[in-house]
Amino acid sequence: MLFRQESSDSRKLCQKRLAKERQTRFRKRQKINHERIMDERQKRVAKERLAKERQARLIKRQNIKKNNYPPEIQIPSGQEAYEAPDLRQKKLAKERQVQFRKSNNNERRISDELESILLHDLGQIDQICVHCGAKFWMEERDHSSNRASPTFSICCAHGKVLLPPLAEPPLYLLNLYTSSESDAISFRKNIRHYNSVLACTSFGANIDTFQGQGISNFCIHGQVYHQIGSLLPEEGHQPAFAQLYIYDSMHEIENRHNVIQELDKEILQNLLNMLDECNPYIKNFRHVRDLIQTNVSDDIFMVIYAD
Numbered sequence: 001m002l003f004r005q006e007s008s009d010s011r012k013l014c015q016k017r018l019a020k021e022r023q024t025r026f027r028k029r030q031k032i033n034h035e036r037i038m039d040e041r042q043k044r045v046a047k048e049r050l051a052k053e054r055q056a057r058l059i060k061r062q063n064i065k066k067n068n069y070p071p072e073i074q075i076p077s078g079q080e081a082y083e084a085p086d087l088r089q090k091k092l093a094k095e096r097q098v099q100f101r102k103s104n105n106n107e108r109r110i111s112d113e114l115e116s117i118l119l120h121d122l123g124q125i126d127q128i129c130v131h132c133g134a135k136f137w138m139e140e141r142d143h144s145s146n147r148a149s150p151t152f153s154i155c156c157a158h159g160k161v162l163l164p165p166l167a168e169p170p171l172y173l174l175n176l177y178t179s180s181e182s183d184a185i186s187f188r189k190n191i192r193h194y195n196s197v198l199a200c201t202s203f204g205a206n207i208d209t210f211q212g213q214g215i216s217n218f219c220i221h222g223q224v225y226h227q228i229g230s231l232l233p234e235e236g237h238q239p240a241f242a243q244l245y246i247y248d249s250m251h252e253i254e255n256r257h258n259v260i261q262e263l264d265k266e267i268l269q270n271l272l273n274m275l276d277e278c279n280p281y282i283k284n285f286r287h288v289r290d291l292i293q294t295n296v297s298d299d300i301f302m303v304i305y306a307d
């Protein structure tokens with residue numbers, strides 16, 4: 001009887017253990033299932049997000065192709081992205097219309113202004129002073145003369161002022177003025193820079209900087225000065241203007257080229273050679289240079305008398 005009792009107890013225990021094991025296995029399966037479901041859900045969400053991004057990129061490309069303009073940098077949702085091209089096209093059409101009206105108005109205004117301007121034709125500049133040969137327009141004749149036999153006085157006061165004819169420029173300079181070769185074209189393009197870098201003096205005046213409407217003007221008050229400074233630069237200063245003809249002439253081209261680096265060194269050298277040969281002032285500066293180099297005297301003065 002006792003044995004039967006024990007056997008019944010152990011069977012119950014065994015059943016309990018089995019039930020517990022079943023329950024554990026069930027929970028484990030449930031957990032696995034749950035994790036799998038969660039995984040699948042996450043994957044589905046990620047997949048949907050990628051699809052949305054692909055769609056947005058496709059829409060952007062379509063917008064660029066269709067409207068030839070970059071789409072908005074951020075498109076919040078697919079719905080708005082589909083609407084954007086239409087809105088943008090409307091906006092662009094409106095902008096084009098406004099621009100067209102504006103340019104149309106401008107053209108009309110310019111046309112009206114041109115119509116209101118009276119053309120004044122001076123004719124050909126074909127009149128010549130019989131005394132000095134200066135060229136004139138007919139309207140520049142003396143008020144006392146008539147069109148049949150015009151006379152002119154603003155040139156030479158009827159032959160009272162006799163000016164020597166202008167000297168022919170040196171051949172090298174004439175060639176730079178007139179030739180169609182590349183160095184001559186380059187020279188004419190930078191002619192003011194070449195003039196500045198070879199000038200012996202700097203310009204000084206009381207300049208009026210006021211600019212009103214119309215053609216730009218260069219106005220000065222009072223006296224015009226040509227400043228030349230000392231023959232040699234002051235301690236710690238770079239040589240400038242006439243000083244460049246005297247100081248450190250061994251590196252003259254480099255010194256001048258450093259001032260304006262766009263200039264052609266060969267043209268610069270040729271112009272210097274020409275000035276050395278033809279210009280009396282440059283010859284004087286070179287003479288001063290030679291005196292300083294040979295240490296003839298510590299005190300050298302150069303006096304230029306204005307005629």
Ligand SMILES: [Zn+2]
Binds near residue numbers: 130156159
């Ligand atoms: Zn004249």
